Amino acid sequence: MLQLSNKYKNMKPSATREILKATSDPSVIAFAGGSPAVEAFPCDEVKKISAEILEENPVSALVYGVSEGYDPLRDTVKTWLKKRNNIGTDDDTVIITAGGTQVMDITTRILTSEGDTIICEEPSFIGSLNAFRSHGCNLVGVPVESDGMNIEALENAVKANPNAKFIYTIPNFQNPSGTTLSWEKRKAVYAIAKKYGIAVLEDDPYGNLRTEGEEVPAIKTLDEDGIVIYAGSFSKILAPGIRVAYAVVPNSIAGAFTIGKQVSDVHTGVLNQMIVYRWFKEYNVDAHIEEIRKIYRKKINLMCEKLDEFCPQIKYVRPQGGLFLWAKLPNNVDMTDYCKRLVERKVAVVPGNAFIVDESKPCNYIRLNFSTPSDENIIDGVRIMGEVLKEY
Amino acid sequence: MLQLSNKYKNMKPSATREILKATSDPSVIAFAGGSPAVEAFPCDEVKKISAEILEENPVSALVYGVSEGYDPLRDTVKTWLKKRNNIGTDDDTVIITAGGTQVMDITTRILTSEGDTIICEEPSFIGSLNAFRSHGCNLVGVPVESDGMNIEALENAVKANPNAKFIYTIPNFQNPSGTTLSWEKRKAVYAIAKKYGIAVLEDDPYGNLRTEGEEVPAIKTLDEDGIVIYAGSFSKILAPGIRVAYAVVPNSIAGAFTIGKQVSDVHTGVLNQMIVYRWFKEYNVDAHIEEIRKIYRKKINLMCEKLDEFCPQIKYVRPQGGLFLWAKLPNNVDMTDYCKRLVERKVAVVPGNAFIVDESKPCNYIRLNFSTPSDENIIDGVRIMGEVLKEY
Numbered sequence: 171m172l173q174l175s176n177k178y179k180n181m182k183p184s185a186t187r188e189i190l191k192a193t194s195d196p197s198v199i200a201f202a203g204g205s206p207a208v209e210a211f212p213c214d215e216v217k218k219i220s221a222e223i224l225e226e227n228p229v230s231a232l233v234y235g236v237s238e239g240y241d242p243l244r245d246t247v248k249t250w251l252k253k254r255n256n257i258g259t260d261d262d263t264v265i266i267t268a269g270g271t272q273v274m275d276i277t278t279r280i281l282t283s284e285g286d287t288i289i290c291e292e293p294s295f296i297g298s299l300n301a302f303r304s305h306g307c308n309l310v311g312v313p314v315e316s317d318g319m320n321i322e323a324l325e326n327a328v329k330a331n332p333n334a335k336f337i338y339t340i341p342n343f344q345n346p347s348g349t350t351l352s353w354e355k356r357k358a359v360y361a362i363a364k365k366y367g368i369a370v371l372e373d374d375p376y377g378n379l380r381t382e383g384e385e386v387p388a389i390k391t392l393d394e395d396g397i398v399i400y401a402g403s404f405s406k407i408l409a410p411g412i413r414v415a416y417a418v419v420p421n422s423i424a425g426a427f428t429i430g431k432q433v434s435d436v437h438t439g440v441l442n443q444m445i446v447y448r449w450f451k452e453y454n455v456d457a458h459i460e461e462i463r464k465i466y467r468k469k470i471n472l473m474c475e476k477l478d479e480f481c482p483q484i485k486y487v488r489p490q491g492g493l494f495l496w497a498k499l500p501n502n503v504d505m506t507d508y509c510k511r512l513v514e515r516k517v518a519v520v521p522g523n524a525f526i527v528d529e530s531k532p533c534n535y536i537r538l539n540f541s542t543p544s545d546e547n548i549i550d551g552v553r554i555m556g557e558v559l560k561e562y
Numbered sequence: 563m564l565q566l567s568n569k570y571k572n573m574k575p576s577a578t579r580e581i582l583k584a585t586s587d588p589s590v591i592a593f594a595g596g597s598p599a600v601e602a603f604p605c606d607e608v609k610k611i612s613a614e615i616l617e618e619n620p621v622s623a624l625v626y627g628v629s630e631g632y633d634p635l636r637d638t639v640k641t642w643l644k645k646r647n648n649i650g651t652d653d654d655t656v657i658i659t660a661g662g663t664q665v666m667d668i669t670t671r672i673l674t675s676e677g678d679t680i681i682c683e684e685p686s687f688i689g690s691l692n693a694f695r696s697h698g699c700n701l702v703g704v705p706v707e708s709d710g711m712n713i714e715a716l717e718n719a720v721k722a723n724p725n726a727k728f729i730y731t732i733p734n735f736q737n738p739s740g741t742t743l744s745w746e747k748r749k750a751v752y753a754i755a756k757k758y759g760i761a762v763l764e765d766d767p768y769g770n771l772r773t774e775g776e777e778v779p780a781i782k783t784l785d786e787d788g789i790v791i792y793a794g795s796f797s798k799i800l801a802p803g804i805r806v807a808y809a810v811v812p813n814s815i816a817g818a819f820t821i822g823k824q825v826s827d828v829h830t831g832v833l834n835q836m837i838v839y840r841w842f843k844e845y846n847v848d849a850h851i852e853e854i855r856k857i858y859r860k861k862i863n864l865m866c867e868k869l870d871e872f873c874p875q876i877k878y879v880r881p882q883g884g885l886f887l888w889a890k891l892p893n894n895v896d897m898t899d900y901c902k903r904l905v906e907r908k909v910a911v912v913p914g915n916a917f918i919v920d921e922s923k924p925c926n927y928i929r930l931n932f933s934t935p936s937d938e939n940i941i942d943g944v945r946i947m948g949e950v951l952k953e954y
Contacts, residue, residue: 171814172761172789175727178672178818183629205626213620220612220833228605232801234597237575268660268805268827275826279696280570284676301825304671335567369564397564409624411832413660422563426570433693434667435660439831440803441612 177284177306195516199551202518203542204345204493206379207469210462211409212449219448223441231441237432239266239416240443246450247402247416254456255377257390257400263424265431268438270375270415273401274301276430277336277371280423282307287334289327289368291319293496293525293535295345298338298373310334311527314344316487318351321358328366336369336399337362341389342377343492346525346537350490353386360392368397375403375415378459380491381467396420404446406493407459414438414446466491466541472548473540480556493541496522499534503562509536511558517551569676569698587908591943594910595934596737596885598771599861602854603801604841611840615833623833629824631658631808632835638842639794639808646848647769649782649792655816657823660830662767662807665793666693668822669728669763672815674699679726681719683711685888685917685927687737690730690765702726703919706736708879710743713750720758728761728791729754733781734769735884738917738929742882745778752784760789767795767807770851772883773859788812796838798885799851806830806838858883858933864940865932872948885933888914891926895954901928903950909943 223231238244244264251257251264258264267273274297282288284306290299292311302309310331312324319339328334337359341351351359363370372389390400403415419427431437449455473495474488485498499505509521522535543551615623630636636656643649643656650656659665666689674680676698682691684703694701702723704716711731720726729751733743743751755762764781782792795807811819823829841847865887866880877890891897901913914927935943 172673172812174672174815174818175675175678177675178821181818181821183817183821183824203626208621208625211621211624213616213624216624217613217616217620220616221609224605224609224612228609229600229603232603232605232608232803233600234595234802268831271825272827280566281564283567283569283698286567297824297828300821304822304825306675410626411624413827413829413831420564423566425575426566426573429570429573429575429692430696432575432689433663433696434826435664435805436689437805439660439805439834442831442834 177304181300181304197516199517199547199554200542201538201551202520203539205410205542206406206493207462207465207541210465212453212458215449215453216409216445219445219452220441223444223448231444233440235437235440235443237428237437239438240440240447243443243447246447250450250455251402251418255388255391257388258418261396261421262418263421265417265419265424265427266438266443267415267417267431268435269405269410269413270373270401270403271297271301272434273399273415273417274298274338274371274373276417276427276434277399278302278305278307279430280426281369282335285333287331288336288338289324289331289334290338290527291340291344292527293346293522294338295340295373296524299527302338309527314347314349316349318344318349318355319359321355324359325362328362328368334368336371338371338373339389340373341386342374343379343489343494345376345492346494346520346522347487347496348489348492348494349487350386356386356389357392360389360398363397364395370398371401372398373401375401375406376492378407379463379466379493381463381470383490390418393420396422407455407462408446408449412442412445414442469540469548472545473538473552476549476552480552481559483559493539495538495540497536497538499536501534503534503559505534505536508558511561512555515554515558517554569696573692573696589908591909591939591946592934593930593943594912595931597802597934598798598885599854599857599933602857604845604850607841607845608801608837611837611844612833615836615840623836625832627829627832627835629820629829631830632832632839635835635839638839642842642847643794643810647780647783649780650810653788653813654810655813657809657811657816657819658830658835659807659809659823660805660827661797662765662793662795663689663693664826665791665807665809666690666730666763666765668809668819668826669791670694670697670699671822672818673761674727677725679723680728680730681716681723681726682730682919683732683736684919685738685914686730687732687765688916691919694730701919706739706741708741710736710741710747711751713747716751717754720754720760726760728763730763730765731781732765733778734766735771735881735886737768737884738886738912738914739879739888740881740884740886741879742778748778748781749784752781752790755789756787762790763793764790765793767793767798768884770799771855771858771885773855773862775882782810785812788814799847799854800838800841804834804837806834861932861940864937865930865944868941868944872944873951875951885931887930887932889928889930891928893926895926895951897926897928900950903953904947907946907950909946
């Protein structure tokens with residue numbers, strides 16, 4: 171029998187993706203997923219666009235592309251990001267990836283060796299944590315507060331780990347905590363990275379899904395020193411199955427990033443990239459984002475309202491956007507047991523310890539997704555959550 | 563400025579992909595590419611199929627999928643491979659990947675640590691060699707003869723490298739040498755892997771492009787011990803831009819392989835996978851393969867005929883299929899200089915040293931691709947090759 175590498179011996183599949191598989195049963199109320207709202211997908215637009223592409227020049231959509239991505243899409247993303255978020259300068263390169271996770275994977279490939287350390291928020295997105303772990307990196311978690319990472323703990327972590335190569339943050343509507351890193355803290359994160367000569371990996375798949383409050387500029391907008399890798403994605407504003415995302419990387423590492431992409435999968439599907447390009451060309455993407463924000467605003471409001479009504483024992487920081495709400499159970503409730511009882515009642519949530527660096531540590535949080543379930547499911551699911559809470 | 567990891571400090575982009583970028587100039591005769599013949603792409607079929615998918619159930623093509631791949635496609639590939647090539651048993655799992663290179667990448671992730679050794683054919687496909695190098699692995703090359711790897715050298719290499727984790731082979735119409743590993747040698751490769759307790763990574767993107775001679779069963783058909791990972795692809799029989807390939811992996815490592823896929827890019831594009839699935843459902847894939855073989859047969863014959871006519875000084879083993887011909891220059895011709903002079907005459911070929919483990923070693927081969935250029939380009943390009951040869 172084959173021996174696995176040390177890196178993979180202790181790897182476990184993503185709990186959320188495993189739960190997602192288990193909840194393909196349509197009778198289950200899925201608060202466990204991480205999919206954007208399907209009613210927000212521009213289906214008719216994608217249908218029209220792909221028909222046009224395959225009518226006009228099918229060969230161009232089916233031949234090999236270059237590893238950096240489809241140039242018209244790269245140019246479009248560059249212009250759009252600059253205008254919309256003031257992200258990117260002449261010292262940066264936009265590279266297209268097959269989904270956002272690939273940015274985390276490639277960044278880890280090019281900046282770390284086995285045994286190096288990555289500083290991350292705790293809790294944080296399990297998909298990224300697993301990508302880091304899969305390269306043999308150690309994770310050091312920094313507690314997340316209602317306005318993002320605790321900055322003192324961050325500096326201590328960086329100082330205590332001279333082999334730390336980058337700080338990983340999801341600045342907007344963080345997964346799973348739903349919190350947003352304040353502008354003051356963003357400046358502090360950048361200053362610490364600069365002081366200790368390490369990189370910042372800024373993962374921003376949810377930034378366009380703000381439903382209330384003021385936009386906070388990206389850490390990348392501070393990047394005079396070429397130390398921030400910014401990851402954006404079309405998974406949440408167009409659709410995730412299409413697998414198109416992008417990285418904005420300092421020119422100094424753009425060559426290595428491109429090689430990382432090349433050895434991963436050569437290039438992202440050309441038809442996929444062309445669909446996104448034409449979507450920009452033929453439709454108003456900013457207007458679409460405004461529309462889907464209305465959907466998310468309604469869903470967040472509904473879930474918070476129902477939590478307050480049916481589960482007043484649960485504490486949470488109200489998210490200002492994104493897909494997730496991080497719910498703290500009362501102390502008398504055993505989190506794992508609660509999740510099990512919910513599954514018996516056909517409600518799936520993600521146990522909070524899935525998002526902790528050391529999964530064996532006690533954790534009395536659960537992650538709730540409000541973007542996938544219908545309004546009826548949100549109401550029924552939270553009602554059942556309240557009923558089960560009363561059993562303790 | 564950010565420091566790259568040791569693994570990436572010395573990495574160079576794939577010479578062939580760089581050349582491909584340079585030769586986007588349509589006036590260049592491109593013998594340097596690795597694309598299948600575009601006239602073989604089933605464009606009308608893909609157009610019809612994607613319209614159907616996006617008409618009937620667009621959401622299903624746009625939501626997240628599972629990491630292992632779209633189940634109907636996995637089942638279809640499993641059945642088709644069993645019937646067509648007797649590949650796969652109940653002890654194997656089919657996993658969909660985003661192109662064939664991803665199988666090499668994930669296999670390296672899960673079976674090796676930095677500093678481990680991979681035994682490969684020499685010359686071999688630069689894309690795979692770079693994928694191995696990018697994980698910090700050492701490459702040990704085994705010379706390729708007209709019937710594939712030298713088996714004595716292979717056993718010596720495995721014996722001399724106790725940290726070797728797998729043997730990498732392209733058994734059919736090898737890239738770049740065009741040679742096919744004989745049945746006797748396939749059995750010997752398997753026996754050596756078994757004897758020394760290491761894996762075989764059998765990369766077979768070209769197997770369906772046989773234009774003459776008898777099919778040779780895959781090494782995977784011998785795999786009673788669960789030590790062979792088989793990689794197949796739709797890049798050469800459908801189209802490469804769609805980025806759909808597959809791995810047949812022993813069940814014992816299927817879980818780790820799935821995690822490797824998950825941390826790489828979560829899953830392969832769903833629309834892409836559905837297109838391939840429907841292609842099988844609605845069309846006769848085996849008949850399509852027979853048709854494209856005719857195209858390849860004609861192209862190989864034409865290139866060989868013109869080489870014999872214009873460049874009798876060049877020696878080569880006539881490929882029985884695939885995309886490539888490995889041409890040995892006469893001793894009085896400096897290979898690098900010859901490639902440069904060809905570029906000046908607007909003919910692009912790949913310098914042979916790109917495919918050698920140690921690129922600084924002398925090499926008087928060039929790789930010629932016959933699938934991409936038109937018949938006229940093959941005739942003109944080989945004529946120019948002959949003219950430039952006369953300059954020495």
